[in-house]
Amino acid sequence: MTGNLPFPDRDTVAEKLAALSDADKSYLALLMENGAQDDNLLAGLRRHLDLAAASRFLNSLKLENLGLWLGTQAPDRRLQIRLMETARSSQHPAYQVFRIGLSRSGGLEKAYPPAP
Numbered sequence: 001m002t003g004n005l006p007f008p009d010r011d012t013v014a015e016k017l018a019a020l021s022d023a024d025k026s027y028l029a030l031l032m033e034n035g036a037q038d039d040n041l042l043a044g045l046r047r048h049l050d051l052a053a054a055s056r057f058l059n060s061l062k063l064e065n066l067g068l069w070l071g072t073q074a075p076d077r078r079l080q081i082r083l084m085e086t087a088r089s090s091q092h093p094a095y096q097v098f099r100i101g102l103s104r105s106g107g108l109e110k111a112y113p114p115a116p
Helices: 010-019 022-035 036-056 058-072 082-088 092-106 107-111
Strands: none
Touching: 010 022, 010 036, 022 036, 022 058, 022 107, 036 058, 036 092, 058 082, 058 092, 058 107, 082 092, 082 107, 092 107
16 A cells, blocks of 8 residues: 655654754755745654653753754744744643744744844
8 A cells, every 4th residue: 555655754854853963954954945845844843852752861952952953944934933833832841942942043033033
């Protein structure tokens, strides 16, 4: 049985987000360039955050750095709001720490600068 599976699937994206090596960063940056892949990226991000929330040890520095990197690298306007919505979708500390890094990146402020 062959179905239309999204490429990349959420587990692959979650693995890349968890490792975040230089090769993974390049892969994710290419993924962010294509607006058609936004849903796959966000599904993988939610999967990664859910796995972090379920783990026995919460690596808050790694999650904060992930938020900082994604907020810095994500295209303005198109993806910034969706990243923040994902970060605010749970009150679990894993999501909160990710949100802190995302806020520190200033991506949302670049996308929507304050009115003068």
